[in-house]
Amino acid sequence: MPETTLSPTDGELIQRLQNADLDALGQLFERHRARVYRTALAIVRDPAVAEDILQDCFLKVYVNAKRIDPSRPLAPWLYRVTVNLSYTWLSRRKGHRAPFDDAIDQVISPMRHAPDRLAEQTETRQKVRRAIGDLSLDQRVVVVLYYLNGLGLQDIAEILDLPVGTVKSRLYYARENLRGTLGANTSWLSEGAHGYL
Amino acid sequence: MGISSVVRSWLWRVGIGAPPQDTLLDWWITDALTDEAQVPVPPGAWNRLRMAIAERKLVDGYGMWVLDQTPHDPPDSIPSTLSDAQLARALHVHNFCQAQRRGWAVGHPSLGGICPTFIAAFIF
Numbered sequence: 507m508p509e510t511t512l513s514p515t516d517g518e519l520i521q522r523l524q525n526a527d528l529d530a531l532g533q534l535f536e537r538h539r540a541r542v543y544r545t546a547l548a549i550v551r552d553p554a555v556a557e558d559i560l561q562d563c564f565l566k567v568y569v570n571a572k573r574i575d576p577s578r579p580l581a582p583w584l585y586r587v588t589v590n591l592s593y594t595w596l597s598r599r600k601g602h603r604a605p606f607d608d609a610i611d612q613v614i615s616p617m618r619h620a621p622d623r624l625a626e627q628t629e630t631r632q633k634v635r636r637a638i639g640d641l642s643l644d645q646r647v648v649v650v651l652y653y654l655n656g657l658g659l660q661d662i663a664e665i666l667d668l669p670v671g672t673v674k675s676r677l678y679y680a681r682e683n684l685r686g687t688l689g690a691n692t693s694w695l696s697e698g699a700h701g702y703l
Numbered sequence: 704m705g706i707s708s709v710v711r712s713w714l715w716r717v718g719i720g721a722p723p724q725d726t727l728l729d730w731w732i733t734d735a736l737t738d739e740a741q742v743p744v745p746p747g748a749w750n751r752l753r754m755a756i757a758e759r760k761l762v763d764g765y766g767m768w769v770l771d772q773t774p775h776d777p778p779d780s781i782p783s784t785l786s787d788a789q790l791a792r793a794l795h796v797h798n799f800c801q802a803q804r805r806g807w808a809v810g811h812p813s814l815g816g817i818c819p820t821f822i823a824a825f826i827f
Contacts, residue, residue: 528753535749543748544740557745561752568756634735653729654736685728 517576524571531571535564538581541655542588548650549592551639559591585655585665589647596643637687645680648673 514522514533522530542563547556566587567574574583638649651662659677663670785793 528756531756532749532753535752539744539748540740543744544742547742548736548739553742553745557748560744560748561755564752565755630731631735631738634731635739638732638735649732650736653732654740681725681728681732684732685725688728688731 516580517578520571520574520576520580523568524574524576531564531568534567534580538584539564541581542584545585545588545650545655546592548638548654549589549643549647550595555595559588559595562591563587582661582665585651585657586667589651589666592647593643633688634684637684640687641680641683645676645683648676649680649684652677 514530516534516537519530519534523534539560543556543560546559546563547553550556550559563584567580567584574580638646641649647666648662651657651665652659657665659670659673662668663673666673
């Protein structure tokens with residue numbers, strides 16, 4: 507009978523990590539790095555800082571491994587740490603603005619030379635991203651967790667340690683603000699979306 | 704926004720009913736954020752983390768925890784080039800210092816070869 511090699515669960519990896527198994531941390535890092543990095547990037551809007559947060563987040567996993575309950579899912583814990591680290595960094599950096607779109611453009615540079623239609627879509631995305639960046643931090647965090655990570659309101663409430671009503675309220679006002687920033691009528695959105703929806 | 708949508712929004716916020724629909728706005732928000740999520744995680748991130756842990760083990764013995772260091776602002780970028788005025792001033796200071804060391808001044812080609820350091824050397 508052939509042996510089936512199942513990849514270990516997060517809980518099993520945490521248990522191994524609690525016994526100082528660094529390979530287990532490597533597997534957890536490989537499994538969750540994208541969500542941590544992208545969440546941090548969407549909140550702090552600076553690739554270099556997002557990488558620092560990624561490092562800090564997994565250092566916390568390593569140091570606090572014994573305090574992590576292996577029977578509970580790890581992802582919410584990682585989101586919470588990521589958001590907390592992002593809050594910390596942004597609160598220390600109040601008053602400064604990161605050249606987010608420039609940074610993103612550098613990474614996705616081929617888009618600059620895209621055909622007209624694609625370039626138009628890229629421009630629209632930048633407008634939306636800029637509008638998201640202009641949201642208050644509380645609203646931006648909820649928007650990122652809801653739209654980027656596809657988390658439910660209950661999950662977000664648990665991650666942020668807030669009542670569900672507060673999360674709903676933040677999401678509601680975030681969308682209102684985005685609608686306001688992007689224009690009272692979103693006809694340009696319709697034009698931009700033409701052919702893509 | 705019509706009255707019905709206001710009522711729907713209010714009902715949603717108090718926990719009743721479905722979220723108010725704005726499919727297009729939702730689509731654009733998701734699209735913009737998802738597009739941003741295409742940014743790859745920097746290569747070598749795991750190696751840097753492993754090294755950081757290894758270094759932390761070393762500094763543990765001295766009672767320090769790298770992890771406890773709070774994130775800090777990146778340093779302000781240092782200008783890599785000088786403006787013409789800054790360059791001229793730097794040259795002037797450099798020439799002056801050279802002259803001080805050697806006991807005589809080098810005439811600067813600007814101002815027809817006349818400059819304060821040259822005059823000073825000429826007087827002395």
